[in-house]
Amino acid sequence: MSEPPPLRRNLRFQFLWLGSVTSELGSSLTGLALPLLILAVTGSAALAGLTAACRIATGILVSLPAGVWVDRWDRRRILLCSEGVRAVALATLAAAVLADRVTMEHLIAVAMTNGAADAFFRPARDAAIRAVVPASRLMSAYAQDEARGHATVLAGPPLGGLLFGLGRVVPFAVDAVTYVVSMVCVLLAGVPRRPGNVESSGRTRMRADIAEAARWLWRRPALRAGLTFSLVSNLAANALLLPVVVLVGSRGGDPAVTGMVLAGLGLGGLLGAALSAKIGALLPPGKLMLVVVGVFALAVCATTLPFGAYWPAVPLILAMIAAPALNVVLRVLVATLVPDAMMGRLTSLLRVATMGLAPLGPLLGGVLADRAGGVGALLAIGGALVVCCALAATSATLRGARRRPGGGRAGRGARARRARHA
Numbered sequence: 001m002s003e004p005p006p007l008r009r010n011l012r013f014q015f016l017w018l019g020s021v022t023s024e025l026g027s028s029l030t031g032l033a034l035p036l037l038i039l040a041v042t043g044s045a046a047l048a049g050l051t052a053a054c055r056i057a058t059g060i061l062v063s064l065p066a067g068v069w070v071d072r073w074d075r076r077r078i079l080l081c082s083e084g085v086r087a088v089a090l091a092t093l094a095a096a097v098l099a100d101r102v103t104m105e106h107l108i109a110v111a112m113t114n115g116a117a118d119a120f121f122r123p124a125r126d127a128a129i130r131a132v133v134p135a136s137r138l139m140s141a142y143a144q145d146e147a148r149g150h151a152t153v154l155a156g157p158p159l160g161g162l163l164f165g166l167g168r169v170v171p172f173a174v175d176a177v178t179y180v181v182s183m184v185c186v187l188l189a190g191v192p193r194r195p196g197n198v199e200s201s202g203r204t205r206m207r208a209d210i211a212e213a214a215r216w217l218w219r220r221p222a223l224r225a226g227l228t229f230s231l232v233s234n235l236a237a238n239a240l241l242l243p244v245v246v247l248v249g250s251r252g253g254d255p256a257v258t259g260m261v262l263a264g265l266g267l268g269g270l271l272g273a274a275l276s277a278k279i280g281a282l283l284p285p286g287k288l289m290l291v292v293v294g295v296f297a298l299a300v301c302a303t304t305l306p307f308g309a310y311w312p313a314v315p316l317i318l319a320m321i322a323a324p325a326l327n328v329v330l331r332v333l334v335a336t337l338v339p340d341a342m343m344g345r346l347t348s349l350l351r352v353a354t355m356g357l358a359p360l361g362p363l364l365g366g367v368l369a370d371r372a373g374g375v376g377a378l379l380a381i382g383g384a385l386v387v388c389c390a391l392a393a394t395s396a397t398l399r400g401a402r403r404r405p406g407g408g409r410a411g412r413g414a415r416a417r418r419a420r421h422a
Helices: 011-042 045-072 076-098 106-134 135-166 170-189 206-218 219-235 239-251 253-274 276-280 286-300 312-319 323-337 340-355 361-393 412-422
Strands: none
Touching: 011 045, 011 076, 011 106, 011 135, 011 170, 011 239, 011 253, 045 076, 045 106, 045 206, 045 239, 045 361, 076 106, 076 170, 106 312, 106 340, 135 170, 135 253, 135 323, 206 219, 206 323, 206 340, 219 286, 219 361, 239 253, 239 361, 239 412, 253 276, 253 312, 276 323, 286 312, 286 323, 286 361, 312 323
16 A cells, blocks of 8 residues: 655645634633633723633533434534634624723623534544544644644734734724634545444434443543543633733733733744654653643742743743653544444543533632732642642552553544444
8 A cells, every 4th residue: 555645745634724723813812811811891900700600511411412413413514613703703802902891791601602613623623534534644633633723822812912902893893704714624634524334323213322432431440530630630721821921910911912922832832842753752642641740830830930931931931841742642542442333422422421521620810810810820720630640640540551552543434333343
């Protein structure tokens, strides 16, 4: 069998990747602009946290049925509709800001709409990547995709702060346009419309489809241990944004400075994505997870050192360097083991399993920032992560979690048998 062409010549993947870059850049810049707008309108970090919590909670609640529908429906249409819905939602918010008629009800509705659309978009895009990339190129594809996410986190916050400074409406109007660009790229990518055996899954009930994916996951104890650890870790990680914003503001930083500090997450992640293959080879997934979360916990505590408004960017950069390697290893593991017809459900189920407590994160971060200030909130979050990491290190199952030998994608029949019996 001839070697597949280099990833850079796979135009279907590159168009899909470009659309995701554009879409996520828009989401990243409004990720800062939205709490800045709420703080400007209400002066409450807790309300900003509540809005973010509503977005995450909606995404998690919709994830499981969305995963089933991704495995049944036209995946290209799901991608297009998800981006179209987000474009309309952001356009209505831009119009409200322009008319000076912003309400908390509207802000929460937009956040929840985006969360629901994202619950469909993510599993459909993950399935699309596996459909357009040969198995031997998956590691490179996921490494490039990981770099995409961190590059947008790097560029989005400073761009969001800059655009918000130019005018409150600007970042939301730009975000609406990015979703339209993403729709065009999906069309150019020629995403396959349906999984291979959609006809069989279409005859089952949604509850049975979800139960099948849950059984597949439950039979892997090492993966269960890692998901439990991730559940608590993601709660803490999702509580960081507002305390960092409050901390930088208390040290005299304006929105542009805040954006530059938060860009440290993207810069560290971008560096880590470039090194992901080398870092991922150093340790098995279980031990790598412990090391990554432990370093992140210490870095969160280090953000509180009294070295000025820009200082938190330094530990945030260091915290994120190792994270992409873990993400790439886990994504390749899922892509090589999960049958195509179960990909949407497993992707959604994994998101629910790791992000079930995440909606409480922004709300917790906002309340802590209101009560204890930025320094107190970050020390509490970092300390909780340290304790979580220490407890997780006592789990022999988690420490022993390893990748299954062989990186190739199994055939459809073999994957289906493994999904039923492994």
